[in-house]
Amino acid sequence: MAGKVLMRGTHVLGEAAVRAGCRAYFGYPITPQNELPEYMAAAFAKMDDAVFVQAESEVASINMVMGASIAGARVMTSSSSPGISLKQEGISYIAAMELPAVIVNMMRGGPGLGNIAPAQGDYFQATKGGGHGDYRLIVLAPAYGQEIADMTRQAFDLADHYRTPVMILGDGMMGQMMEPVEFPEPLAVKSLPRKDWILDGAKGRPSRVIRSLWLDTALEEELNWRLARKYEMISRELADQEMYLVDDAELIVVAYGTAARIAKGGVHRLRETGLKVGLFRPKTLWPFPSARLATLSRHIDQMVVFEMSTGQMVEDVRLAVEGRCEVSFYGRPGGVVATPEEIARVLSSAYHRKASFEGGGSRSWQAQGYTNLGSA
Amino acid sequence: MAGKVLMRGTHVLGEAAVRAGCRAYFGYPITPQNELPEYMAAAFAKMDDAVFVQAESEVASINMVMGASIAGARVMTSSSSPGISLKQEGISYIAAMELPAVIVNMMRGGPGLGNIAPAQGDYFQATKGGGHGDYRLIVLAPAYGQEIADMTRQAFDLADHYRTPVMILGDGMMGQMMEPVEFPEPLAVKSLPRKDWILDGAKGRPSRVIRSLWLDTALEEELNWRLARKYEMISRELADQEMYLVDDAELIVVAYGTAARIAKGGVHRLRETGLKVGLFRPKTLWPFPSARLATLSRHIDQMVVFEMSTGQMVEDVRLAVEGRCEVSFYGRPGGVVATPEEIARVLSSAYHRKASFEGGGSRSWQAQGYTNLGSA
Amino acid sequence: MSLKIVFSGFGGQGVLMMGYVLAVAGMNEDKHVTFLPAYGAEVRGGTANCTVVVSDEEIASPIASSPEFVVAMNHPSMIKYQNMVKTGGTMFLNSDLISGAPPREDIKVVRVPANSLAHEMGNDRALNMIMLGAVMSTVGIVSEKALAQAVETVLEGKKKSLVEINQKALAKGSQYISSSR
């Protein structure tokens, strides 16, 4: 597969995983990400050092991931919203045991069974920890096919480097859409850094234990602060974003993933009409690029957060901005995909300080707290 | 059971549930809340209109709760951290189907298996939605035995009134500690408001469906905004807090549940030494009493958030305060229970603008963003 | 320059391949392209459709709420999309399966008897490439050469004869348009 190829997002992710040295996949089917396990099944069937298991459930698959990671493998699982909810206990354990793992969530409309259309309602679950206890996931949010390839490679490296689970957060559209992609050279599994903590039998060394139980509260607190320090470090080292035409912008739209590319289209159109608008796209949702956004908030009048949900990331934006500029929100939840034209209209009416937006649903926060502009 | 009785928190919760008309309990054992299912088993064994089922797992129990609620019952389940993670898919469905249900989480040390000591690491999971999609739980956080009784009654009423799941968020200590409690009179189940939406067989009426699947994205979006409006209403109507000596306070400590009563002890001691400190205790974690806190932030220099975690509610405090006063954090995660003396020391050193605190772990946020003062 | 085409029809009419070939051709000419197939429950019931965007700039959304061009290979598809086509846009109809026309004055309609032309060629399954050839000779955002190449890429590994048949079909489709001008 040399040069550019046209592939759907799920397949791009699968191929990038194989090239990143992923040799274990455990999952359970769910739309809209079935083409990923299907790709892994086909790819691994041709390799003799790789394992694909279609588990009996998402709960089983996340625990198989735990086992494979304990055994030292670069391992991945994937699902979509309801299936990811079922993995929460396992994810909390994996984080607590400081095991590397890559977890893919191709979000669909929710809550509940919802639908299979692209949505962004799982931001909180991904970034604040849907599982119990103090832990974080590194959350990468690709917006383009090429980025899926690049971030997948990055995800496996980060997971091993920090010994922590990493989530790739996409949506049905990211997964189904085909775009031209170029892949990096495959990594040789042998070339990957050795792991001296895995369980592979106590041959010529003391036996090891990998655990998350610390009945002694002092030890449990120690674990909690060790994790907290690790997360601090990650926050400093990893936060990343795309900034598009923000330098002279009076208004910027903040969006990630599919919503961001649509918002970018909106910004593009408005710039043609001379409006000073820009885009801020977090590429890492956790750690959230707060520092950068905080800096921007000093010389920008307002930010419009656009999400395919009723408003989740907007909280992290407000945390970063801390009232230094106006923050308003525009949302299209439930699998509805807004058009660039629609976003352009929303932004220009915000730009011209129109009170409320057509369609969708919107809210805004002035420096003095919270007001609701009603919703569609 | 007339007049004051001395009971442990889990039993208080169970008795209050029975008196609130709860007639169905589905759960799975986990320390430190086993005395609650044990109480329900004993109580319901004596009643012929009540159902206790020890399910095969937390996943099964939350889905049995779904069924009992669909059939119109006042129903409850309870667990502790890891078990609550397993319920996340079901909780998302229950919220999406707009079913009333009461879910109890007696938090323990985490992440992972952690330990069975009291902790507050599940705040994010409870308040931001650990499950997938845009939904919220009403989250009540009792700090005293009597409050467990009162909030349990309230929880069932709110669940039915708003047709939404309500969580009672306690911890191992809340559950195990005995305090004097007085119970309200039992409610007669027949006296409870009729539910005209339940499934009990389509006798003399059109057949009904209770569902969360909306393949048509327009309908799914409609559901999402309907829920969003419901949550807005709840935020306006329900946010509640205890404020102790805040009027003249220069520093207030913000804490909930067990942490709050300890913090209150600290405040008490400092007041005796003349320091102008107070306590702000959210009684509802969602909706978070942001408006009140925002108002306070206008004439108070700093707030110290104390949690038995590495810092979660502190984000909601910062969202409410939006940089209007300094916010710093002190945490004891992992099941460690701080003493009032310890909190007093922390508060007074903050009061005297000492940079860092002894023990535990701490951070502080100036108006200009984020700094870390290191952690134990 | 940017344009959006929707291809639609029954499953088995090779609708997805039409879009795929076009997208590959666009990619090979270093344009920005996206290809979005309908998926999941939409598909059940045997209808298929996909949206292709070819553009000189980065593509914001792969979805076409009002496409410039719609290709309808059967009657239900015409019904489904006739009101979505952008004013001034064009609707390509497989006249063998579609009698009647969309009730609109503001769009062009091009009829192509894809089934019959395919039958003439002695290859009924080639109707999709015939239609694509016809569409492209009208729209012309990618070169005929690029399309022919794309067919090779898409059918990589398949037998040579099949590739040639499909390339012939592309040609036949565009001839049909030129000759009927």
Next chain:
Amino acid sequence: MSLKIVFSGFGGQGVLMMGYVLAVAGMNEDKHVTFLPAYGAEVRGGTANCTVVVSDEEIASPIASSPEFVVAMNHPSMIKYQNMVKTGGTMFLNSDLISGAPPREDIKVVRVPANSLAHEMGNDRALNMIMLGAVMSTVGIVSEKALAQAVETVLEGKKKSLVEINQKALAKGSQYISSSR
């Protein structure tokens, strides 16, 4: 006025009942009280302990990191708590099972031969109320009457004789202290 007592010993020595009776007595005298038993894994291995706080004000924490009073019914419990007792505090030891004393100058130690006294009474299981009686006659935050009542509440439904035995035991415990003054 507020005080914290830890009761500790083997399971079966009625340690939890001591705390429970005290807490109920405190409640009946309208004091603030908390009772916190050790739970879960702590318990396995057959040791038991609980902490009671009785206070005129709202109680911040039911946990005693440095209790004013500790009651140790067996040797392991003395070892476990001897360093936690607050300076100036008192440790009550069941002298029948505990020889030796905590290595501290800054706390008082009261020895009560609970087992033997219970045996004298002809009821070995009453050792816990005997110890409680002894403790309370020293500490005296709740009245003897309240304690006696509390026993009734706690043993509600049990046979009257049992109640009386336990009340006698309370009395015997406090007599032991006064007589040994």
Next chain:
Amino acid sequence: MKKVFSRPESLKETPFHYCPGCGHSIIHRLVAEVIDELGIRERTIGVPPAGCAVLAYNYFDVDMAEAPHGRAAAVATGIKRMLPDRIVFTYQGDGDIAAIGTAETIHAASRGERVTSIFVNNAIYGMTGGQMAPTTLPGQVTTTTPGGRAPLRDGNPIDLSEMLGVAAGSVYIERTSVTSPKNILKTKKAIKKAFTVQLEDRGFALVEILSPCPTNWKMTPVDAARWVDESMTKIFPLKVIKDVA
């Protein structure tokens, strides 16, 4: 002439969304006919799965509750325990009941819940587009076993019904198919019996129905029926697995 065959009352007019020749359609009709014949339409509550039959509530004219994938038995338990005099049934595919729902189903049977389960075994994940099911046959090609199911790698087909037969609380378990008028009528009898067991308050009853999925098997409906008779029944023999008098 008089009408000798027409649409059951308990079935709404809505046309099925199922593919041509799909067994779900036949089974829906049979369940509706049984509900009619037992006269329980107004006291029946159904719990459909996540699966192709997720929209069953569009077709059955009885109260219907949704359940998360695999949890129908637990949801049904919750309903039945609160309303013991109502008739509660679950309708589940093989992935729903025999993969993700294994524990809920086995324990409902073990508890002897008074619930009737219709288990539609089409040896594939239909709704999600043809992945391997726990009941997929050795060698069968699916989208996650492109080279055919290899038991050593992909595991063996699971005999859930036989396992349920072991459960002390199950009263009646039968495996049937819908590949011919004869088998269809047998299936209807089995469904009727499974509902009757509940009406008689005797315990858990389940009918496993071998059912064609022409779409994902990539066969014509007629060939699909033949494949059930010739291949599926070898691994899943049609029989009464348990019948406690």
Next chain:
Amino acid sequence: MKKVFSRPESLKETPFHYCPGCGHSIIHRLVAEVIDELGIRERTIGVPPAGCAVLAYNYFDVDMAEAPHGRAAAVATGIKRMLPDRIVFTYQGDGDIAAIGTAETIHAASRGERVTSIFVNNAIYGMTGGQMAPTTLPGQVTTTTPGGRAPLRDGNPIDLSEMLGVAAGSVYIERTSVTSPKNILKTKKAIKKAFTVQLEDRGFALVEILSPCPTNWKMTPVDAARWVDESMTKIFPLKVIKDVA
């Protein structure tokens, strides 16, 4: 005189935290003896449960991984699939394996995972303080069945091992007890065989061991052993349930 009985190598010196007379202690020793005798200590990886045996890694001197409650079979699958030449065993209580872990266990068996499972059936939830287990006997008093387990309300004891016998991928399933020297030695033989099956790469093997919990049964260790022999074996007969040559 020469030492004829002493502590196995694969057991660390750490004293057990288990209660007096607890079956877990005996079973730990047996597993360690088998690991010694097979000479596989350095290539064995164990997966303990959430349960009283959660701290098993304090006792076995082999690599040990924790698993969430009930998921040992899935964790073991992940390990074994990546390291096929290592020996992987799970050690689970009845609640862990037969309640919350039902699906993971049955599917590991159905897939024929090369894993050995030690299933300690003490008819109760020990670690959490004596609640009903899926294996609790009818009439048995537990903290969640204060009046004794009433099958109509609380369900019946589950025969997980018999169900696992139905699974095509299971090779060897036996039920034993540790109530006498004879039974203890039989149990050791069974454990050895279950490990051998894995060494021979033949499939899934499990030994269900009836094991006393004097603490939660509120019996002396001696009475507890008698109760196993007289009551438990009536519902859970000691026998080879499956043994594929």
Next chain:
Amino acid sequence: MKGRIEIDEERCKGCGLCVAVCPKKQIEISDRLNTKGYYPACFQEAMAPDPDKIECTGCALCAVCCPDVAIEVYRETKDESKDKDQEKEG
């Protein structure tokens, strides 16, 4: 003509199960698409209007097999058949 069926062509998905099962071969798949895009089954009658050519016995096997409940079946009642016989005689 002992029996007769009516096929709802809009419900029919042309699966062909009825065609395969009809012992008298009274059903065929038509070559006209219905609006859903399927080629529906149709009853002899539609093609051969002459009642005497119809062999349908109203056995209803087709209806029993029809997944989409697209078939209604009618059968001659006793008296109807009597009348017929009389016709014949008369």
Next chain:
Amino acid sequence: MKGRIEIDEERCKGCGLCVAVCPKKQIEISDRLNTKGYYPACFQEAMAPDPDKIECTGCALCAVCCPDVAIEVYRETKDESKDKDQEKEG
């Protein structure tokens, strides 16, 4: 004295299983608590130091049953027993 056992009194939890199983009744529960608070089992020898009174055969049944691996068992070797016999003769 054919056999002998050593009981680690600190490991012993006094469960009494060895006492129950010993065919020669060579084991008793002592009345002294160990530091863990249990009454450990002890071997005859401890009470009756006269070797000839010891009937322990070293059958190891106690050790097999001991949950806490608190028992080590020793048995006379062939030559040892020979020596003894000679003693007797001499």
